[in-house]
Amino acid sequence: MIVNNQEIEAKEDSTLLQAASAMGIVIPTLCFHEALGPHGSCRVCLVEIVNGARPGLVASCTYPVEEGLVVETNNTKVLKTRRIMVELLLARCPDSTKIRGLANDLGIAEPRFDKENESCILCGLCVRVCREIGINSVGFIQRGTNREVTTPFQKPSEVCLGCQACAFLCPTGAIKFEDVAEERKVEKWKTSIKLQRCSSCSRPFFPEPLQLYLKEKELLVPENIGLCEVCRRKSLGSRLASILSRKSTV
Amino acid sequence: MQRIYNLQDLDDLRAEIKKRPQGKAITIAVCNGTGCQAYGCGKVTQAFMDEVTKHGLDVEIKPTGCHGFCQSGPITVIHPDGIFYQRIKPEDVGEIISETIMRNRIIQRLLYEDPLTLEKITYEKDVPFYKKQMRIIFGNNGFINPRNIDDYIAIGGYSAISKVLKEMEPEEVIGEIKNSGLRGRGGAGFPTGVKWEVCRNAEEDQKYLICNSDEGDPGAYMDRSLLEGNPHSVIEGMLIGAYTIGAPKGFIYVRHEYPLAVKNISFAISQASEYGLLGKDILGPSFSFDIEIIRGAGAFICGEETSLIASIEGGRGEPRPRPPYPAQKGLWGKPTNINNVETWANIPLIIDRGADWYTQMGTEKSKGTKIFSLVGKINNTGLIEVPMGISLREVIYEIGGGIPGGKKFKAIQTGGPSGGCIPAAMLDLPIDYEGLTAAGSIMGSGGLVVMDEDTCMVDVAKYFLKFTVDESCGLCTPCREGIKQMLHLLTRITEGKGKEGDIELLEELCQAIKDASLCGLGGTAPNPVLSTLRYFPEEYQAHIKDKRCPAKVCRPLIRYQIDAEKCVICGLCIESCPEGAIASEAGESPTINLDKCIKCGICLDTCPSEAIIVQ
Numbered sequence: 050m051i052v053n054n055q056e057i058e059a060k061e062d063s064t065l066l067q068a069a070s071a072m073g074i075v076i077p078t079l080c081f082h083e084a085l086g087p088h089g090s091c092r093v094c095l096v097e098i099v100n101g102a103r104p105g106l107v108a109s110c111t112y113p114v115e116e117g118l119v120v121e122t123n124n125t126k127v128l129k130t131r132r133i134m135v136e137l138l139l140a141r142c143p144d145s146t147k148i149r150g151l152a153n154d155l156g157i158a159e160p161r162f163d164k165e166n167e168s169c170i171l172c173g174l175c176v177r178v179c180r181e182i183g184i185n186s187v188g189f190i191q192r193g194t195n196r197e198v199t200t201p202f203q204k205p206s207e208v209c210l211g212c213q214a215c216a217f218l219c220p221t222g223a224i225k226f227e228d229v230a231e232e233r234k235v236e237k238w239k240t241s242i243k244l245q246r247c248s249s250c251s252r253p254f255f256p257e258p259l260q261l262y263l264k265e266k267e268l269l270v271p272e273n274i275g276l277c278e279v280c281r282r283k284s285l286g287s288r289l290a291s292i293l294s295r296k297s298t299v
Numbered sequence: 300m301q302r303i304y305n306l307q308d309l310d311d312l313r314a315e316i317k318k319r320p321q322g323k324a325i326t327i328a329v330c331n332g333t334g335c336q337a338y339g340c341g342k343v344t345q346a347f348m349d350e351v352t353k354h355g356l357d358v359e360i361k362p363t364g365c366h367g368f369c370q371s372g373p374i375t376v377i378h379p380d381g382i383f384y385q386r387i388k389p390e391d392v393g394e395i396i397s398e399t400i401m402r403n404r405i406i407q408r409l410l411y412e413d414p415l416t417l418e419k420i421t422y423e424k425d426v427p428f429y430k431k432q433m434r435i436i437f438g439n440n441g442f443i444n445p446r447n448i449d450d451y452i453a454i455g456g457y458s459a460i461s462k463v464l465k466e467m468e469p470e471e472v473i474g475e476i477k478n479s480g481l482r483g484r485g486g487a488g489f490p491t492g493v494k495w496e497v498c499r500n501a502e503e504d505q506k507y508l509i510c511n512s513d514e515g516d517p518g519a520y521m522d523r524s525l526l527e528g529n530p531h532s533v534i535e536g537m538l539i540g541a542y543t544i545g546a547p548k549g550f551i552y553v554r555h556e557y558p559l560a561v562k563n564i565s566f567a568i569s570q571a572s573e574y575g576l577l578g579k580d581i582l583g584p585s586f587s588f589d590i591e592i593i594r595g596a597g598a599f600i601c602g603e604e605t606s607l608i609a610s611i612e613g614g615r616g617e618p619r620p621r622p623p624y625p626a627q628k629g630l631w632g633k634p635t636n637i638n639n640v641e642t643w644a645n646i647p648l649i650i651d652r653g654a655d656w657y658t659q660m661g662t663e664k665s666k667g668t669k670i671f672s673l674v675g676k677i678n679n680t681g682l683i684e685v686p687m688g689i690s691l692r693e694v695i696y697e698i699g700g701g702i703p704g705g706k707k708f709k710a711i712q713t714g715g716p717s718g719g720c721i722p723a724a725m726l727d728l729p730i731d732y733e734g735l736t737a738a739g740s741i742m743g744s745g746g747l748v749v750m751d752e753d754t755c756m757v758d759v760a761k762y763f764l765k766f767t768v769d770e771s772c773g774l775c776t777p778c779r780e781g782i783k784q785m786l787h788l789l790t791r792i793t794e795g796k797g798k799e800g801d802i803e804l805l806e807e808l809c810q811a812i813k814d815a816s817l818c819g820l821g822g823t824a825p826n827p828v829l830s831t832l833r834y835f836p837e838e839y840q841a842h843i844k845d846k847r848c849p850a851k852v853c854r855p856l857i858r859y860q861i862d863a864e865k866c867v868i869c870g871l872c873i874e875s876c877p878e879g880a881i882a883s884e885a886g887e888s889p890t891i892n893l894d895k896c897i898k899c900g901i902c903l904d905t906c907p908s909e910a911i912i913v914q
Contacts, residue, residue, distance in 0.1 A: 089620045092776045092815045106814045111620035126814070133811040137780035161804060162784040171773065189615060189773075192598065194783050196773030 051119045065109035066094055069122055076122055077131070077151055079138070079220050080172035081110040085181055088173050092134045093151070096122045106130055128155070136160045141167045145221040168223035171196055175215035175224060184208050184262075187215065187238060200238050209235070211242035211256030228253070247277035254278070302575040305583050306461050312574075313458075316449045325358045325400060328441050330374040332365025332524055333559055334681075339388070340373035346392035347375075358400060361450075364440040364528015364563075367682040368428050371411060376423050376441055383423040384409040414678055414700055428679045431697045433660065433668050436644050437521075437684040440528035445563045448570040451531040457576060459647035460538045464582050467650075469499060472543040476646070478654035480666035485511055485602070485639030486714065486743045487819070488665070488732040491646075494636060497626040499544045501634035508540050508549035509630065509637040512560070513607055515599035516715025517766065519746035521670040521682050522640035526553060526560035529644065530567035534577065534590065536643030539650060541588040544636050548589050552607050555594040565592055599716075599770035602744075603818050604637045606772065617772045618818035639744065641670055661687035665731035669742070675712075675749035678703050685730070692726040695749060706751040710834070714743025716763045716770075717823030719830025720756060739830040741823060755852035756835040757842050761789040763827035771820060778821030781812040785828060793853040797843035806832065851913045854898045858914045863888040865910035872902040872911065 050057055052069055059068035064087065069076055080091040089111040096109045100119040106127065109120075121127060132155045139145075139152045140160035145168065152158075171189075176198055179186050186209040187198050200206040211233040216224040224237050231253040232241040244253035245260055254277035263269045273281050303309050329335075329344045340362075347360045366374050371385035377399060384395065384406070391409060398404045410419040411426050420426050423441075443450040451457070463472055477492030498506060510533060514522040526533060537549050553560055568590050571577045579587045593611050600606045601616040608630050610616040629635025645667060649657050658666050665687040671694070674680050678700035685694060691711055695701065702708050710720040713730075719740030721728060728734050732742050750759065764786045773779040785808050788801055809825035809832075816822045832839060841847045848856040861872070861881075866888035873881045873889055880896040883889035888910070891902075903911040 087620075089817055090775050092817070095815055108620065108817070113622060130811045130815050133781070133808065134776050134815060137776055137784065140784065141780055163787045170776075171779070191773070192600070193768055193771040193773045193779060196779065 050114060050117065053120075053122055059114040061114070063114050065096055065107070065112045065114060065118075065120055068114050069096070069109060069120075074122055076109055077154070078110060079147075079151070079170065080174060082174055082178075082218060085174065085177045087111045088177065091138070091170065091172050093131060093138075095127055095131050095134070096120050097124060097127050131155065132157060137162065138170050141165050142170055142221055144168070145170070147220045147222075168221055169198060169219075170221055170223075171198065172220060173198070174218040174220065178214045178218050182210070182212065182214060184210060186210075186240075200240065204239070206238050206240040208258075209238060209240050209242060210259040210262050211235075211244075212259050212262075245275070247280050248275035249280040249284070250277060252277055252279075300570070300573045302573070303582065304575065304580075306465055309452075309457060309461055309582060313452050313455075316453045324379075325356075326361050326378040327358060327395075327400075328361045328363045328366075328376045328378060330364075330366045330372060330441075331362040332369070332372075332440075332527055333520070333557075334365060334369035335372035335374060336559070338372040338386075342389045343373050343375070343387050343392060346389040347396070350392055350396040354396060354401070356396070356400065358396075361442075361444050362446075363443060364445050365524035365682060366441050367432075367434075367437060367524075367684070368426070368679065369681040370428075370679050371681075378442075381423045382421060383411060383426055385411050427700065428681065428683075428698055431689070431693055432684050433686045434684045435648060435660075435668055436525070436529075436532070436641065437670055437682065439532070440524070443529055443531075445528055445530055446566050448531060448567065448574060451529070455651065456531050456647075457535055459650035460535050460542070460576075461582065462650055463539050463542055464586060469543040469545070472539060472650065473499065475654050476649060479649045479657040480654075480661070480664070481642065481645055481649060481657070482665065482732060483639060484641035484645070484669065484744065486717070486741060488742060491638060491642055494626060494638070495540065495544055497624070498546075498634050498636040501627055503634050505548075505631075505633045506544055506546040507630045507633055507635040508537055508544065508546045509604075509607065509611070509635060510537060510549065510551040510640055510643050511602065511604065511607060511637055512551055512553040512557075512640045513595050513602040514554065514557075514640075514744060515597075515602050515770070516717075516744055516746040518674040518748055519672045519715060519744055521672050521745050523554075523557050523560050524682055525640050525644055525670070526551075526557070526564050528563075530564040531571065532644040532647055533564070533640055534567060534571055536638075536646035537590060538576070538581070538588055539646050540636060540638070540643070542586055546636065547587055548591070550591050550593050550611055550630075552593045552595055552601070552611060554597055556597050561592065561594060568592070598772075599766075600772045600818075600820055603820055605818065607637070608635065615772075617774050618820075620817060641745075662729060662731045662734075664733055669730070669745055671745040671747045673699050673747045673749070675747075676702055676706065676751040676754070677749040687731045688729045690727050690729055691721065694730065694747065695726070699749065702749070702751050704751075706753065708749070709752050709754055710750045710756065710759075712740075712748040712750065712759065712763075712827070713746065714741035714823075714826070715746040716766045717741060717820070717826055718743050718746070719826040720750070720759060720834065721830070722834040724834075739833055740826060753850055753852070755793075755848050755850035756831040756838050757789065757793055757848075758850075758852045760827045760831045761786065761793060764789060764824070767820065767824040771824070775815075775817040775821060777812040777815040778817070778824065781808055781816075782821070782824050784808060785812070785825070789828070792839065792842045793848070794855040795842070795846040795853075797839075799843070801843060802832065802836075802839055857898060858893060859891050859896055859898060859900075859902065860912045860914060861889055861891060862910045862912050865908050867908045867910070869907060871905045871907065875901050875905040877901065 076094045078094045080088045087110040089108040094109045095106045135152050140162040143164050186206040213226050226235045234241045242256045245255045245257045344362050351358050373387050375384045473496050481491045482488040595601050598616045601610045605618045606616045625635040668684050670684045710722050712720045771778045809829050851857050878895045880892045881889045
């Protein structure tokens with residue numbers, strides 16, 4: 050393939066985005082995460098295929114590499130269209146730091162379109178990561194301008210683990226979890242998850258369903274079950290201390 | 300019903316059907332398409348049956364699918380002569396039987412009158428609406444009771460699949476379809492033979508066929524009428540595709556809001572299965588094929604092939620990126636060939652009569668015929684089938700009978716919400732894939748919406764954008780956010796709040812949405828705006844600069860006034876105004892309070908002396 054006038058070899062079954070990244074070419078992305086399958090929804094990672102049967106702009110995160118493809122990732126057309134994509138998202142979420150930053154990089158100060166006051170750009174990272182974990186507590190509802198991410202029937206989720214993976218991946222900070230007393234609350238999903246108390250200090254610290262999930266998947270170290278982070282450190286410290294003191298007596 | 304085991308059985312059955320006594324001397328075909336049903340053809344059909352029984356006549360009453368001339372429904376054609384009666388009411392039926400059937404007299408009152416010549420027309424073939432058409436696919440609707448497979452067999456149905464099984468290798472079928480030049484009738488116009496070949500060559504055991512009947516363009520109903528009126532032609536087309544591609548299973552994805560189409564195609568599938576024309580060992584031991592009906596919930600996006608596939612799989616109707624194409628990885632990841640209803644219905648004809656016959660119709664790159672639904676400001680609305688390459692002028696003035704009310708033709712919108720508006724100056728444009736695309740529109744699935752001088756083109760563009768905003772799946776940014784912002788801009792312009800630079804911004808958005816969208820819905824959604832900007836820039840300018848709507852459609856830009864000289868001071872407008880915005884001093888002609896006026900137009904319709912002026 051030729052990418053930005055440079056001949057390259059790409060791994061079969063990889064995408065244009067992966068091939069470009071391997072060459073050190075930076076293509077901005079929003080809805081892409083290397084741990085999740087591509088979605089192709091934000092259209093920020095557009096590049097142009099300039100030869101072949103179907104030339105035109107494509108999302109580099111979904112387009113598979115192909116022998117002989119000539120690709121440009123930064124030409125005028127790509128930049129112009131990418132700018133409009135970001136400008137549209139900025140109009141949707143004018144308060145998002147991430148989108149503002151991206152817009153700044155592309156030379157957009159203010160969107161020329163009607164502004165809204167949304168925080169979610171519908172990139173679907175939260176939906177996909179929850180699906181990947183096997184929980185599927187949120188999904189898309191409605192279509193077009195009414196599209197949104199929510200829980201089934203917009204009721205408090207019965208399956209949410211409170212793991213916060215969605216919040217961690219959300220590029221715009223639209224999902225916020227908060228631990229209040231014995232509950233982990235997430236307003237966006239209208240859901241509260243009971244926190245388990247630490248077996249040592251009895252402080253509420255860990256979502257119960259997450260504990261069960263991790264146990265089932267055998268992802269927990271047995272001696273750490275039930276202990277909050279501080280108590281875990283304390284227990285590690287006292288074990289270390291006893292080992293060290295045993296050593297010193299020898 | 301007796302099962303048909305082999306090709307000979309089918310030939311024998313056909314010969315037997317043709318000899319049957321119910322092949323009566325006179326057949327009265329009563330259109331039972333959805334349009335005529337709305338006009339009450341059910342009661343008309345029943346009245347015919349009752350009358351025939353009452354008089355003990357040797358006449359067959361045949362409820363058929365849509366004949367196309369929906370404007371004149373309910374329609375009846377009396378064969379063999381082809382006497383054409385229109386707008387029949389149940390009360391007329393007795394007279395038709397006693398006069399026309401028993402005494403051979405024509406009832407003048409029920410004949411179609413040519414609005415141009417005022418001449419009464421007796422025979423279907425002489426009706427101008429039909430004269431210029433070439434109804435190779437749709438014409439059969441008038442001879443078939445869609446609930447009776449024997450009717451289809453009688454006119455040569457299932458002989459194409461016989462021919463294929465008897466003497467053609469799959470490669471030969473593909474060669475024939477390629478030579479015919481058939482292109483997808485769903486809109487994009489991809490060569491059907493090439494599509495079949497890619498799917499046939501895909502190395503997988505399991506393959507699928509899909510018939511795309513998710514017809515969603517406002518005002519378009521040709522696929523619906525084909526499924527309703529001649530479902531076996533679609534089944535036979537799919538059988539040929541199944542044999543050629545090597546797919547044991549097919550799906551017909553049809554809208555749930557097409558109840559008659561769902562009923563008739565279900566009926567057809569069960570009758571074909573009883574005859575052994577679907578299922579295991581079709582016409583011999585080596586070929587099996589099944590068809591399942593999937594009812595769609597009516598989302599426009601599901602007409603897009605990858606969304607349709609997602610919907611069949613049980614997911615949200617949302618597109619996925621291509622490549623891989625469905626022919627490589629489609630339904631459940633297996634190679635899938637997906638064609639539109641009309642494309643499938645073309646297949647048996649091409650196989651039966653040959654590619655050489657087929658290529659005589661149409662233009663260099665667009666062969667055969669195309670069914671269009673002709674609607675809007677036109678005298679003859681209905682479904683028409685015309686050879687590719689026919690001019691818009693012929694369609695509008697010869698088949699369509701021109702514009703009603705002596706108004707001027709302004710533009711024609713082709714291809715539904717994804718298409719564009721073609722202006723009067725281009726009336727001689729030949730209708731084919733290339734011609735329409737070059738004109739900034741598309742063939743689409745075949746909607747033709749005619750507009751007269753009273754149409755505001757900015758308003759039209761806004762109307763179609765509203766549709767795509769509603770129907771966008773919302774997955775990708777350009778389609779979801781971009782079309783919405785375009786609609787905001789257009790709404791502002793039609794409210795007189797447009798400003799310098801709006802047109803440039805619209806154009807920039809259009810281009811970005813076209814280039815960046817994930818699927819064809821977004822990719823074509825800007826067409827109505829782009830084409831109206833291209834052909835009617837002065838209308839946009841009038842809205843933006845002069846704050847004026849030349850067609851007097853956009854309410855914020857018009858004003859109602861009363862012409863005191865024409866006013867007869869009858870007071871009707873005062874009474875009819877829902878807002879109490881019209882008042883008069885004693886004995887004077889009334890005036891309209893513009894602050895109260897909501898521009899509903901009721902006074903305009905009420906005024907007996909045309910004294911209400913719109914400015």
